[in-house]
Amino acid sequence: MPTPRSTPFTFGYAAVLAATSYLADHAHPAFVHALHQASSTDVAHLARHPVLVLIASALWIVGGIASPYAAGFLLVLTALERRTGTAWAAGVFLLGHVVATLVTEVPVGVAVLAGVLPVGSLHRLDYGISFGVAASVGSLAGLLSPWLRRPMLIAFGSVLTQDLILLADPVTDAGHLIALAIGIATWPLVRQRQRQRQRDRLRVPGPVVSRP
Template identity: 70%
Template sequence: MERTETAGLPDAAELLDGIPSQRGPTPAARTAPARLRPRHLLPTPTGTPFTFGYAAVLAVTSLVTEYADPDLVHTLLQGSSTDVAHLVRTPVLVLLASGLWIAGGLLAPYTLGFLVVLTALERRIGGARAAVVFLLGHVGATLATEVPVGLAVLVGQLPDSSLHRLDYGISFGVAASFGALAGLLRPWLRWPLLALFGGMLVQDLLAFTDPLSNWGHLFSLAIGVAAWPLVRRWRRVGRAVR
């Protein structure tokens, strides 16, 4: 499951305003338009240590799912699943472990989203705060989708088999991070991106292929948007420190 302003466009420096500039630029350098460097779009060990380290872990676990014994992989994924049965027994363990795997492997769409979105967010608010946003989306959307399932089973609206399912991946955290990052972008870029991503999530929900995960993606996006006042304050604090 993959849980899976008009008046002239701003230059690249405005889009990447969380990236510190070179120290002591000349007057000519200050007036020249900044170039968008590809290295700013992907994580680095020194610039974005949280995203880089997390990506390294995800790369290892993806290789495990690709090349390890299938029975072992199934056991690991089942033990990391945030279904109701596991959430009741070991909630902290599975909430953390479920974020160590990429549903669909390294070629899944959310892999690229993770790298670009988390890198941009960490450059603006810092690694620890980006981790908080990711975790809020990952945990919040998981509970928002699984708790109703448990209650429905309890009152007899769903069968007991609904308590056991494979539920893991990074997509809830990525969706929340995207929502939070949108609040730090210029309005001319923020609203089209939100409309595009939100429209894709609604389309997935209407397709009704995996409604629980699809609702979770919408919940996590809403969590990220709700975090705008917090992430904007964090960015102002980071700029003041720099």
């Protein structure tokens, strides 16, 4: 079973998310909205404080602990961290979070400059862990057997595609599919990392037992 010692990134990050979710549920709504707005990775914030908002936006779960992404975070990140190690699991999550955010928000800024979108689009509310979770799902799928990998990708990809078709939030929904593709692109690296960890475990000598 996973433990804080074996999966420190997942457990530590989950503790932070639990704290921010508790704050979002119990603090004054106006205060929470102000925090979310300040953490938003919209074009205006990315242009002024890119590193700060990329970090701050990943401290919140849209929908709180009850969100499916909260359960997905725990299950997927735990499995990925056990197979690849703490640094690699954190790297995949951050890669999906950062790259998918930039790929979706930069075109918004360009469209505003071109007059295609209104200026208000520069301040759209955008925060949460969903891009990182989607990338982690894509990456983990590459470490599973085909009979688990295919249903997992088909089910998750279908949900993301359906959300995009509904056009409720096309920028974010497109970002989820991009993040999933980013995770899939890491397969050669995470597979190599998993094989290396397996070889390292085999080389670790067991305890020496002396016999009389």
